[in-house]
Amino acid sequence: MDYQFLWRPVIQSLPQMLGGASVTLQVSVLSMAIGMVLALILCFAKMSSFAGLRFVANIWIEIARNTPALFQLYFFKFGLGAVGILIDSYITVVMALAFNTAGYMAETFRGGYAAIPNTQLRSARSLGMTAFQAQVHVMFPQLLRAVYHPMTNQFIWVILMSSLGMLVGLRELSGETQFLYSKTFRAFEYFAATAIIYYLIAKLVLGLMTLIGNKVFGLNRGGVA
Amino acid sequence: MISVKNVRKSFGDVEVLKGIDLEVNQGEVLSVIGASGSGKSTLLYCINGLEPVQQGVIEVDGMSVHDKKTNLNHLRQKIGMVFQQWNAFPHLTTLENVALAPRKVKTLPKAEAEALAESQLKHVGLGDKMHLYPNALSGGQQQRLAIARALAMEPNYMLFDEATSALDPELVGEVLDTMRLLAEEGMTMIVVTHEMGFSRDVSDRVAFFHKGVIEEIGEPEQVFGQPSSEHLQKFLAKVR
């Protein structure tokens, strides 16, 4: 192998790559936040007594779960483009990832909800709480705890999948890397550095989420406040 | 006073209550016995408005439970209920479990609600467990927590739905003792139970349910001593 590895340009471009990484994080946090809110709405729509609402929720959830994320991204890019709506690649990526997250997390919410014994609702009501109070103070905190772990996994998945932004021209970490390497054609060195950055981001986010989870929910397990 | 007049209740095609008439006076302890599926627990759910009825009227302090105009959430504050499965809220400490409803339903300030919760927890003997989460408590302690939680709403009535049935035998005593304490303090109680000894010692009256009707009702000496119905005789022979 007579290839000479050349790391200097990569190290010099590190600030730009980290800039890309911050776009990655922004896109991911935004997609996740929007996706979670939509997921909760979809979950209640799916459990609602209106057939129309259930139908829409089911279509959304099944498309999100049964087609590739890249397909969903192309759908928002080319599909909206075809009807004359031209949107920024940043928003396209956020829409696609939020769409996907909403579909997956809606099912997680539904499963978490079903796992709470319905006697919890009954005892809350027997204490005189309104249906709304019982949901907010008794059901929701338990739901949040049940979905916290899958939510963390989804968050990391979103971070990794935001790399698809590269394919629609978004300069997040991958897109930025592609832009930089195309000037030097040092694909291996650049993408190796990118891989390491993704790995570090994934571990950092996992650690942070675990820390928050322990702080918020972990006490219950130990038993002593 | 709780009054139940000609109440009929079905789940689908199955009629569970077939015309129940009953009055429970202030300060009285009524225990309800009978085989599983005889409708005992259903009656409690109906009194608390957790289940609708098909026919008849249930009144608590003169308010009709199933009248659409009745504010059920308000009514339920007068009626504490303890379930077979101790339903502690797992995400809250013992103290928070008890203080939640006073804060949110009665909108008491936090400090006041917690003081109330503290006194009720001491009342049921859990004064030293206030900052534990429910999963650190035994079944008996969780059931006493459920009692304290209901008492914190300062109810006029307490309904017990087989409160000791799901407990390990060695934990039954502490819960029964707590219930006995409430009875001595003059709480009006309806106790659905399989504990015949408790029923005989603590109740003012005992009602025997059989297939959706009250087949026999009277003072414990009479119901346990000289049962007149054949079904009751058979039931007592079996549980002894």
Place this chain on the structure above:
Amino acid sequence: MTTVAVFGDLQPQDLLFLGEAALRTLLISSVAIATGSLAGIVFGWMMAAGNRTVQFAMNALLDIFRSVPLLIQLILFDAFVSIAGFPMPAFWSGTMVLSVYTSALVASVARGGIESVPASLRRASRSLGLSYWQDMRYVVWPVGLRSVFPSWVGVSLSVMKDSALVSVIGYIELLKASQILITRTAETFFILGIAGLFYFALSFPLSRAGQYVERRWQQS
């Protein structure tokens, strides 16, 4: 050459092009799922049965493939083989990356399956005189498989969907073909519809079947 009016600029051979691309999606995902699952089961067993060092090393290694975007793994491997002096067709580099990626996902599923078998059950089978491998084959495999089969279906389906990313190193699978046609013909919804339907028609029934099997096994 005649143009079929209903499809606008879309021509019959374009549909053939899409069909071939769909077959390529099927081919690369089946190969990756098959080899990746086999390797994953071995890795999973190593993590469940090995000593702490093996467990730690395997876990750390496989975790890399779960913590770096598949897109980057593909680009990186493709770049590596070409600078290492043995460039290979996109199908092969794609298959290799996708297989390793699958094996990392299957390994944690397989490990979970083995660990889901209660120790008491395994002691019982060993006490009957079954050897380690007999215990593995006749007790751990069937019992563990039941508990993780639905997860394995989930992993396989997600690999099938993720195979769309192999297009980044120049393998013309279904989505790449769709993108090429969309750019040329502007029949966006028709082409996206076909591509989406293809994935959906594969994924939806299989995931439903997985859920059905899970429910039936739970009842028995």
